[in-house]
Amino acid sequence: MESWDEGEVRARIREMAARAPERARFGADTHRYELAPPLPEAEIRAFEEEHGVELPAEYRSFVAEVGNGPAGPGHGLMPLTVPRPEADEEWAVDDEWKEDRLPGRLAAPFPLTEPLPGRIDIPTDELTPGTLMLADEGCGIYMRLILTGPRAGELWRIDPDWGGFVPVSPGFHAWYTGWLQRL
Template identity: 40%
Template structure:
């Protein structure tokens, strides 16, 4: 599914073309990938929480890299403290929410309030965990925005932008593989050049 050597070669090209890390987010990920995650670790997590990762993402983190270089500020390392902390938007039982289908198939803007779960209260301006079920945080957009991978539901495998902090809603995007390869294919552009 992934051309591992091709991805790594392209990352080397991007690093050579951007030695000062001026491409957005490059100063954080520096075009480096974390080591792949062992397959048994992923299988245990899936079994414990009643869902399966989308195949392109699962193959990526088990063969290419468990995090690191990627769109925006890069991919969070699977299972890291930072990754786990960001999943807690779903509440104290966050890991059990992965098996609950993601409730959206098109753009979602909660204001004015839209009721999508039984506990949702009208005029509640805080984010409700029911908006994010079936998804996990992949990457940071910056300024309170994130990218989420849908792991359960009709939009499974898609990367959605979560820009609720800036009142821009949850917005659908491409499948994980297309999203990552599109980022790799883009030329490096630097300020003023």
């Protein structure tokens, strides 16, 4: 597993913010290039115990060593433990975040063994047990981290109208650092 350098990640985010003070980059108005402090180990462990899961190491170490969102791809990373502060308008992402935290949902078996490309005619809540929603990409498209089964640790994009439910990254580190490197 690749490790995180909190100072390097935060410096890169500051650089991104300085290059785009008008926040024109997609999602920047939502995450505002801000990164919350890392979570204490006890809080992460309590989350894992409460939900009966072991977070994939790359994501777990990010939350423990770098920050608990929101600066990140799409409209930013969803926080692991504390919901997004109340906004002026309700977002569908708030419901996704809350649904993920229903008892047993995160520990449930991930139902897919193969990607599901194209339009999805199955209710998305039947496809997402065993996954954690990480980011909202807008228009009902979400990045989900697989938590259970042989695909645990992979990031999949669910786009029910056009793109299906397909893998986009073998792990959190590659996905997040890819975002940091794009300008």
